[in-house]
Amino acid sequence: MADQPIQIVFLLFPGITQLDFTAPAQALCRMPGARIAGAAASLAPIATDSGFSIVPTHDFASCPAADILCVPGGHGIADALADPATIAFAARQGEGAQWVTSVCTGAFLIGRAGLLRGRRATTHWAYTHLLPLVGAVHQPARIVEDDHVVTCGGVTSGLDFTLTLIARLKGDMVAQTIQLAIEYDPAPPFTGGHPDRVPAAMTAALKARVYDAAAGRMEAALQAAD
Template identity: 80%
Template sequence: MTDMPATTIVFLLFPGITQLDFTAPAQALSRIPGAILAGAAASLGPIATDSGFSILPTHDFEGCPQADILCVPGGHGVADALGDAATIDFIARQAAGAQWVTSVCTGAFLLGRAGLLAGKRATTHWAYVHLLPLVGAEPVNARVVEHGNVVTSGGVTSGLDFALTLIARLRGDAVAQAIQLAIEYDPAPPFIGGHPDRAPAAVTAGLKARVYDAAAARMEQALTG
C-alpha cells in the first residue's frame, strides 16, 4: 500500500460551512493510501463553521495545489459564497484540472455557479433539491449521484456515503470496505426519519417552517438575484 500514488484532495472552506459536510468525508478520504488533504480558503484566517468553532485552512486560493479530487461542502454560508467571485473562480480553476469534482449538501450550488452542473444529474440537501434547475442540473432524489466525473451528495451525513463511493472507484471495493470498517460507519439511527420520504409529516413541516423555508428562499435569491 505504501507505493500508492499520491492523491491530492482539496476541500473548499468558507464562512458558515457545515462542519460535518467537510469533516465527515475528510475523515474517510484521508485514509486513502497516498492521500494528501488540503483545506483552501480566501485567506489563512480561521473559518467559522456552523457549530461554534473554527477551522484553519492549510492554503489560500493562490497557494493551493491542484486537486485530484475537489470537494465543495455546503452550509448556510453558501448563499453568501455564491456572490464571491474569487471563490467561484477558484472552484472553476481547480475543477478544470481535477480528476473528480464533488460536493456535499448545498455545495452543489457552488459547483453550479461555476458552470459545472449544466446538463448533469445532481443532488443536494432535500430542502433545496428543487432549486437545482436554477444551475442547469437535473434533480435526483438520492444520497449520492454520479454523472461522469462529477459526484454530488445529499445533506450532511451523505458526505460519508459519497466518500466511500469515491474510494471504491479509486482503490476498489475492498479498500473502501476496510475504511468503512475502520471508522465504524454502521448506521443504526434511533429513528427512521432522516429524509422527508420517511420522517413523520409533522416533523418535516415543523422543520421547514422553522428553518428551511426561509433558508431555501435565501438560496433562491442568491441564485437568481
C-alpha cells in the same frame, strides 16, 4: 510500488457545515496516497455552523491543483455565491480535477462555477427544487454520479459518497477497510432522516422554522449571481 499521490482539495468558506467537510475528510485521509488541502480565501480561521472554527491549510493562491475537488455545504453558501474569488477558485480547480464532488448545498457552488450544467445532481432535500437554477437536473438519490461529477444529499450523506468514491478509486476492499477503521456501522435510534420516512407534519414544521427562509436566501443569491 508506492501509491500515487492523490491531491484532495476541500473548498472552505465561513458558515460551512463542519460535518460536510470533516466526515469526508476523515475517510479520504485514510485512502492510500491521499493528500488533503483545505483552501479558503485567506488563512484566517473559518467559522463553522457548530460554534467553533477550522483553520485552512492553504489560501486560494497557494492551493495545489486538485485531483479530487470537494465542496461542502452550509448556510454560508448563500454568501459564498456572491464572492467572485470563491466561484473562480471552484471553476479553476474543477476544470482540471479528475473528480468534482459536493456535499449538501455545496452543489450550488460547483453549479455556479459551471460544473453542473446539463448534469444529474442532488443536494439537501430542502433545496433540490433550486438545482435547475444552476443548470442541473435533480435526480432523487442519496448519491448521484454523472461521469466524473458526484453530488450527494445533506450532511451525513457525505460519508456514504466518500466511501463510494474510494471504492471507485481503490476498490471495494480498501473502502470497506476504511469503513471498518472508522467504525461506520450505522444503527440510528430512529428510522427518519428523510422526508420520505417521517410524518409530513414534522417536515413541514422544520421547513417553516429553518428551510423555507434558507431556501429563499439561496434562491435570491443564485438569481443575483446571474
